[in-house]
Amino acid sequence: MPPARSPRLLALAVAAAAVLPVLGAPPATAEEPPAPAAPDAPAPGDTIVGELVQGYVDPSPSAALETDEDHADSLVSWIETDSGDAVRVPTADVEDIETGATVEVTLGAAVADEVAAADLAPAQEVLAAEVLTAPAEATAPAAGAVNHQVTVVMLQPAGAARDTTTLAEVMAAVNGPVAAFWEQQTDGAVRLGTVAGLDWTTQSALTCSDPFALWREAATRARWTEGPGRHLLVYVPADSPGCGYGLGTIGNGLGSGGLAYVQAAETAVIAHEFGHNLGLGHSSLLQCDGVVDSGPCQVTGYYDLYDVMGVSWEQVGSLNAVHAASLGLLPPSAAPTLTAGAATTQYTLAPVGARTGTRAVRLVDSDGYVFWLEYRTPTGQDSWLGTAADVARLQSGVLLRQETYVQGDTSWLMDGTPSSQSGWESDLAVALPPTTPLSFGAVPFTVTVVEATPSGARVRVSAGPPAPVHPIDAAYAQLGGSRVLGEPTSGLVCGYTGDGCRRSYAGGVIAWTPSTGAHVVRGAILERWQSLGAETGPLGYPIGDDAAVPGGFRTDFARGSIYWSAATGARMVRGAILQRYVAAGGPAALGFPVADDGGTADGTGALVRLQGGAIYWSGRTGAHVVRGAILDRWRSLGAQTGVLGYPTGDDVAVPGGFKTDFAGGSLYWSAATGARMVRGAILQRYVAAGGPAALGFPVADDGGTADGTGALVRLQGGVVYWSPRTGAHDVRGAILERWRSLGAQTGVLGYPTGDDTAVPGGFRTDFAGGSIYWSGPTGARFVRGAILQRYVAAGGPAALGFPVADDGGTADGTGALVRLQGGVVYWSPRTGAHVVRGAILERWRSLSAQSGILGYPTGDDTPVPGGFKTDFAGGSIYWSPSTGAHAVRGGILSLWLQQGGPTGALGFPVTDQAALPDGGGWQVRFQHGTLVERPDGTVETTTG
Structure with a gap:
């Protein structure tokens, strides 16, 4: 107190x-x-x-x-x-x-x-x-x-x-x-x-x-x-x-x-x-911590904004009942008294501003304290309540006051909806809540506002300990009582399954069990719940009240929920499907269910159809969302009984569109391509390569190749091909076009064995029969066999540049070559594949290349001290910056090399090997001398 x-x-x-x-x-x-x-x-x-x-x-x-x-x-x-x-x-x-x-x-x-x-x-x-x-x-x-x-x-x-x-x-x-x-x-x-x-x-x-x-x-x-x-x-x-x-x-x-x-x-x-x-004296505000009149309390002086003896602000409220009585202005007929221990009595309070009828009820407690009940509405002197003049937003309703003689106050306005101590400063809501019993005093007194209308408020006052309130009745009061659910239409009926109880009202039902608490079910959701057997049906008791969701309402039950909208009616959703529906955003994201959840036609799973899609569940895959064009395509493929089976993932946004994963593959959708299926190793390669962000969306479902030996999926940015021997690999851009021009998988290159791969300056794709290289200046060119091996071993585009033409046979029909930005790789069955480049290549060509006296290269372009050399079947060509490129053959080549070659006494050749004018043999001039080979095979050295 x-x-x-x-x-x-x-x-x-x-x-x-x-x-x-x-x-x-x-x-x-x-x-x-x-x-x-x-x-x-x-x-x-x-x-x-x-x-x-x-x-x-x-x-x-x-x-x-x-x-x-x-x-x-x-x-x-x-x-x-x-x-x-x-x-x-x-x-x-x-x-x-x-x-x-x-x-x-x-x-x-x-x-x-x-x-x-x-x-x-x-x-x-x-x-x-x-x-x-x-x-x-x-x-x-x-x-x-x-x-x-x-x-x-x-x-x-x-x-x-x-x-x-x-x-x-x-x-x-x-x-x-x-x-x-x-x-x-x-x-x-x-x-x-x-x-x-x-x-x-x-x-x-x-x-x-x-x-x-x-x-x-x-x-x-x-x-x-x-x-x-x-x-x-x-x-x-x-x-x-x-x-x-x-x-x-x-x-x-x-x-x-x-x-x-x-x-x-x-x-x-x-x-x-x-x-x-x-x-x-003054009228002040008494606030206590979560209760009406006990525990930590605070009196805020003047803070009765209803009363002339409170704060002197611009609105002058009626004289309150405590003060009117102290001045002798309230005869017993206008303010009946109820003392502690009296029988429960019901009164009808007239608005204070009306100044007629029962204007107050006086409650005398067992310890001598006196409380007063009065009813404030926008009437008479209080006509400003609830209007634009009520800038403090004071409530209309039944107010509780206490006579007091403490610190200059003669009236305390008590908080009929007490808040915690932290909320006292902003709490001006003091009217007694309708239909909710409120207890105070030592007796205690218990007051219930049974009904409140503009003309009067019916209050029931008990002057003794309050009767136990059943949780259903407490919930009814908390929800707003008759204003929300109407009057009761049945008594409290208990004995239901799970020790449950129910009471029916004009606007719904409140059901309760010790484990679920008391919750209201109403409208079409109530009808659907009852049609399913109510608490004995598949949903059990409610565990939440009827709650608004975007576009409709929802009520949660022990084993599921019922959702309602005007367009779809009331529908049941349960278990993992319900969990997925809620996690995905519920009605705001997927719309309302258009039917109760139920089993799939094949009896292996369950689903719920929604305005914005469907959620499918199986014991192996769980519950997942499928919607839009992806849902339509999946159904056209047989849904869960088709090639894709149940979904294993939800409808997910990807750059430019959406995808849904299934047990047997995935469906990708974009506005430009529609919904298309991708499966197996092709799907794995597509995802590994970056999916739509890298290769765009599939423009058709995956399918077999024309020759029946593999499979493919065509994409906006390329193709992924698969065969049992080569696996799945992506091919795209100009390389794809060149490969197709060569007959694709049925042509000389066969299926891809590697993916579209960046190399310095361009791209490469490997195939079973070779590789195609592409750069901006050279376009897409294929290289095969030993020539390809040599090209790669020599450093590929980083060392030799890109091929400027496809590999092909030599003019004499005895070998093959590929021309590169930085040289040529030549091949013959006898000599293999070797690189020839730069000035040595030009000199060799001037000597008729493989058709000339040197024949095919037998070694690659190789550095030697001071220059380079390339060996051919009929000799070698050496090059240095000061001497250029020159050919040396036969016995002269052998003796020169024996004498140290370019690092020996003679240095690099400065002329090609040539016949002497008199037919007396061949000679090569070097930087520091000359070698002459005679017809009998002897070699002479001349220095100087």
């Missing part, structure tokens, strides 16, 4: 006795009398006699809703003497004395209490106190058309600058909306009106640090004397230093007058201060 109450009134405004001393006698002349001087503070040890007065300085609306407000926020106490002087004392020193009592106190030294540094003068310690007279009895309202006479004084405290507010504006506010409010709220008992007004005069020498001195000055200037029903309202300019937004003395009933000052000519603050004059 909240903290215990004090037996006295602690008001959030200045509290004083009903009959105050005369603050100023009328002057002898009509001239304005001089302002009274401020009294000197009593000395420590002095004894004074006077009335105990307590209060708060009311903050502005913005400051009241801030935690760092600028004004004193603790209870403040004074002793008001017969002479009108006020001495501030620490509240803690007089906490056992009732406000309004006449006391004799002995004062001590000045003390620094928590408000001394705020707006008010320092307090003086109370060394001793004796109560001389109890507070005076309440006064009755005077008779007459205006029984509460208001004198308005415009006063400029020291240090304050006048604002633009006029006396006429303040008087108009009092005579207009303020008077109308209090006449309506008191049923005519309080009729306010101005009887005098004093406009701005000379600036005062006083400040709000001593409000009684300020009032005394205003009373003297306006010739005002106090009495029952007489009010002095002082207007001080906005932002006056040290002044509160408003301050009013506390009276003791409807006939009381009093003192007040305000900083604004606003209805809310003026009506608020007159409420203090009539004897009312």
Whole structure:
């Protein structure tokens, strides 16, 4: 429970006795009398006699809703003497004395209490106190058309600058909306009106640090004397230093007058201060951690935005039931009482703003606490609720309040939908939730709002321990009760399978078991569930409530779910298929099921057909999504009974399209190619090569080659061919075109044995009968056999460049060759394949190449010190930069080599071997001599 109450009134405004001393006698002349001087503070040890007065300085609306407000926020106490002087004392020193009592106190030294540094003068310690007279009895309202006479004084405290507010504006506010409010709220008992007004005069020498001195000055200037029903309202300019937004003395009933000052000519603050004059404290907000009235709790001062005695903001709500009752404005017929232990009773509350019928219910707890129920709707004084003027977004509904006498509050608005402590600051939702029992107090009281309409709210109140609430009834209330599901159409029926219970309502069914909890099923989903056997059917009990999904609704059950849309009706989905459906995005991604899930036609799996595809399942492959053109193509191939079998993967996006994997292959789709099938080793090669990103999409299903010896798939960027002997390999671009021109797999090259492969400057593809090389300058050319082997061994394109023509036979028909950018590879059966290039190649050709005296090469172009050489069947050609390329043969070649060849004494040849003019043999001139071979085979050396 909240903290215990004090037996006295602690008001959030200045509290004083009903009959105050005369603050100023009328002057002898009509001239304005001089302002009274401020009294000197009593000395420590002095004894004074006077009335105990307590209060708060009311903050502005913005400051009241801030935690760092600028004004004193603790209870403040004074002793008001017969002479009108006020001495501030620490509240803690007089906490056992009732406000309004006449006391004799002995004062001590000045003390620094928590408000001394705020707006008010320092307090003086109370060394001793004796109560001389109890507070005076309440006064009755005077008779007459205006029984509460208001004198308005415009006063400029020291240090304050006048604002633009006029006396006429303040008087108009009092005579207009303020008077109308209090006449309506008191049923005519309080009729306010101005009887005098004093406009701005000379600036005062006083400040709000001593409000009684300020009032005394205003009373003297306006010739005002106090009495029952007489009010002095002082207007001080906005932002006056040290002044509160408003301050009013506390009276003791409807006939009381009093003192007040305000900083604004606003209805809310003026009506608020007159409420203090009539004897009312503040209405604040009580919040507790997740419950109504126990555990960690917090009272936020002024934070009742429904009530005139809460925050003085632009909307002035009706007087609450607690305050109306304290003023004697609620007869028993309008506010029946229910005490602890009484039988459960039902009441119909009329809106507070209607001011007729049962306006409140008073609940008296076993420990003396008093609670009140009232009903707020956009009616009468509360007509702003639920409109654009309700900027705080306050709720209409039944409110719970507590009488209190703690820290100046006389009413606490309690949170009927309590939030956790972390959410207190933003929680303005306080109305009791419909159909949900709410318990509070020591009894405890349990209140249920049975029904709420614009004309009234039916509440059921139990004054004892609440009866156990079945989880089904709790769920019904949580869902919104009759507003959502309508009234019950059956009793609570238990004994179902699994210890379950059910209750039917006009709008659905709530089913419950200890293991699944209570959940609602309704509409077409309910009908489908019942048609399947309800809790005894394949789905079992619900484990979730009817929930909205994009385009429809879903309800989860212990063994599956039912989905509904207007287009598809209610359909069942279960098990692994349901898991896959949810994981894939459910209705938002795949649409709603168009039929219940069920077995496949061949009895080996299961499926559910959806608006946007299908999900198929088998024990071996699991559940996977198939949709769109891929689904159509798969079905045309026999679906799970066809060549592809069940899906092993979901519909997946790939660059430019989609693919779905199946047990027997995959289907690829793009807008340009449609859906095409790829399988086996061809599929593996296609994927390994980069799939659509590298080779594009298949333009036809895979299939056998024309000769029946292999298989292929044609792709946007090439072809993958397969044979049992060579495996699957991709061929593409100009190499593919050249290979096809040669007869493809039935031509000279046969099936590919390697993939399209990048080589420096171009690409190569290997085939069973050779290779095709391609570069931009040379195009695609094939190379085969020993020539290919030699070409590769010599370094291929990196060493010899690309072939500039296909390999082919030599002109004499005795060998073969391939011409390359960097040379030629020649072959003959006797000499094999060898590389000839550069100047040696040119020299050899000048000697008629293989048809000349040298014949075919028997060795490759080989480096020697200082140059290169190539061996041929009939001799050799040597080359150096300084000598060029020259042929050497026979005995001359042998002797030269014996003498060291290019590194010997003779150096490189500088002429080809040639016949002597006289027929006497052959000679070769070298860099450093000459060799001559005679007809008899002898070789002579000439040097120099």
